[in-house]
Amino acid sequence: MAPNGRRLSDYIRRLGNLEMNEGAFALILILPSVILTLGLILWPLANTFVMSLHESNLARPQRQDFVGFQHYIHFLGNRMFWETIGRTFYFTFVSVGIELVLGIAIAMLISAKLKGWRFLRTAVIIPWAVPTIVNGAIWRWIYNADYGALNGLLLQLGLIDKYIAWLVEPHRAMNLVILADVWHSAPFVVLIISAALVSLPVELYDAASIDGANGWQRFTRITLPLLRPAILVVLVIRTVEAFRVFDIIYIMTRGGPVNGTMVISYLTYQETFSYLHLGRGSALSFIVSAFIFLLALLYVKVLYTEDVAV
Numbered sequence: 001m002a003p004n005g006r007r008l009s010d011y012i013r014r015l016g017n018l019e020m021n022e023g024a025f026a027l028i029l030i031l032p033s034v035i036l037t038l039g040l041i042l043w044p045l046a047n048t049f050v051m052s053l054h055e056s057n058l059a060r061p062q063r064q065d066f067v068g069f070q071h072y073i074h075f076l077g078n079r080m081f082w083e084t085i086g087r088t089f090y091f092t093f094v095s096v097g098i099e100l101v102l103g104i105a106i107a108m109l110i111s112a113k114l115k116g117w118r119f120l121r122t123a124v125i126i127p128w129a130v131p132t133i134v135n136g137a138i139w140r141w142i143y144n145a146d147y148g149a150l151n152g153l154l155l156q157l158g159l160i161d162k163y164i165a166w167l168v169e170p171h172r173a174m175n176l177v178i179l180a181d182v183w184h185s186a187p188f189v190v191l192i193i194s195a196a197l198v199s200l201p202v203e204l205y206d207a208a209s210i211d212g213a214n215g216w217q218r219f220t221r222i223t224l225p226l227l228r229p230a231i232l233v234v235l236v237i238r239t240v241e242a243f244r245v246f247d248i249i250y251i252m253t254r255g256g257p258v259n260g261t262m263v264i265s266y267l268t269y270q271e272t273f274s275y276l277h278l279g280r281g282s283a284l285s286f287i288v289s290a291f292i293f294l295l296a297l298l299y300v301k302v303l304y305t306e307d308v309a310v
Contacts, residue, residue, distance in 0.1 A: 052282035059276050071283035080259075081267070085291070087174065088263040092242040092295075095178045095185070099238060100231065102182065103189025108219075110190070111197045121194075128187035136251030139180035143167055143252075167253060170260020177252055177261055181245065189234050196230035197223075232303040236296050243292050264288050 052072070055065040075081045110121050130138070142149045145165035154160045167173045200223065208218050246265040249255060255262040255270070268288065272281025 048282045056278040096238045099186045107193035132247045135184045136248040140252045
């Protein structure tokens, strides 16, 4: 009995050493990724936060006075900042809302496999494949007051009698930028929703048809609830992208006219690179991150349920 007991204890000890060795080996494997994450994400993030607590200006880089949260207080009490936040929310909600409705509608058409659905499935990818900078340049040309395609089309159709300067009125300029963004980003929503529709169980629709449910009832009581995880993914990703939109604004309007398309990311760009206020720009970037985080939490709170895994 004693030799057997000794062999058993030796086996347990060797097993423990093996587990410790596997744990150490796993740590060694993930260590490069951890170091890369710390170097590329956490360290710049921490450095930016520290910079936001200082009065840092590229015009005099040798002087950095500590001001604490003064930059945050300045922006949160600034009227122009809140007007910019309002325009950013307007751009985000209108753009993402239209993209979601349009994306679901197109995905349903593709899923129904009506005549020409293969062409639609292929064609819908083209706008998303266009780089955002190119997309902004295309739509700026379309809206051009002198030789734009939109004016030419409307004039040929007899809807206008002279060319219109589309981007000179603030509210109209914002809506036209939203149109350009929807054209570019709606295909992403179509792809996500189409992938989710393929995985929906056909048996539920067969049972609903037998029970006498019409198409609208099947859509609202089966399709939409089952699409909730995909909709959550779309809303979070597109809200993050829309709330920090910059490139299409920069190419099409540069925040004008009369700050009509001045969104928070463009204001951050101006503070940082036009006015050389690195401290203020860093503070604005963290404020933008806070708004995005709160919006993501709101989406998860509203759409996420325990019975439907995301």
